[in-house]
Amino acid sequence: MSHSPEERYDPLSEDNPQTVHRARDVARGFLSVLAPSGGDEADAVLLVVTELIRNAVRHAGGVTGFGLRAGPGTVTVTVHDASRQPPWLQLTDPREPGGFGWLLVQELAADVQVSVGPTGKAVSAVLPLSY
Template sequence: MIASEAVVVFSPEEEFSPLTGSSSQLTERARNVARGFLKVLVPDGGPEAEAVLLVVSELVTNAVRHGGGLTDFGLRAGEGTVTVVVQDASRRLPRLLPFDPTRPGGFGWPLVHKLAVDVQVSVGPGGKTVSAVLPLPY
C-alpha cells in the first residue's frame, strides 16, 4: 500500500499568482512530472496511467486557457487511485458546453468527468481548485 501523500509539482512564488508559460509548455511540464509519478506506481503503464495523463493535460490546459492561469498542480496516490489537483486564478466554475461541431474545443471537461470516478471543484478567495480522482490499480 502507498501512503496518501501529495506531490506538489508547481508552487507559485507569490500567493495565487499564475505560473507563467504557454499552455503547451505548462501542460508538457505537468505531463512529464505525472509520467515520473506514475512510473513509480505502475512501472508498466497501461490504460489507467494514460487516462491520468490525459486528465492532467485537460485540467492544466483549461486552467491556462480559461482559468486565469495555473497557480498550483499536484498528484496524490491513494489506495487504488490517483488524484490530480489543479488550481487556477479564476473563481468561475467550469461548465459543460453543448456539443457544437462548428466550435473548436469543448471536449476536455466532459472527458475528465468520463475518466474520473470523482470530480470536485472548490472556490476560494484566490481562485478555484479542481480535483479529479482516477482509478489506478497497483
C-alpha cells in the same frame, strides 16, 4: 504521496508555453513509480492532467498549483487556478475542434470536486489506478 512542481521545476504559469508538457512530465514521473507498466489507467491520468491544466490556462487565468496524490487504488489530480468561476460544459459545434475537455474529465474520473476559495479554485479528479 503528493508532488508539487515547485520542488524541482519553476512554477507552472499561463505565460509558459510548456505548461501542459511540464505537467505531463511530472505526472509521468509520478506514475512511473506507482504503475511502471503504464496501461489504460495511467493514460487516463495523463489525459486528465492535460485537460485540467489546459482548461486552467485557457479559461481560468492560469495555473496556480498542481498536485498528484496516491490513494488506495486511486490517483487524485488537483489543479488550482486563478478563477473563482466553476468549470462549465461548453456546447460546441461537433464539427469544430475542442470543447470536450471538461466532459472528458468527468467521464474518466470516478469523482470530480470543485472547491472555490477567495483567490481561485481547485479542481480535483479521482481516477482509478491499479498498482
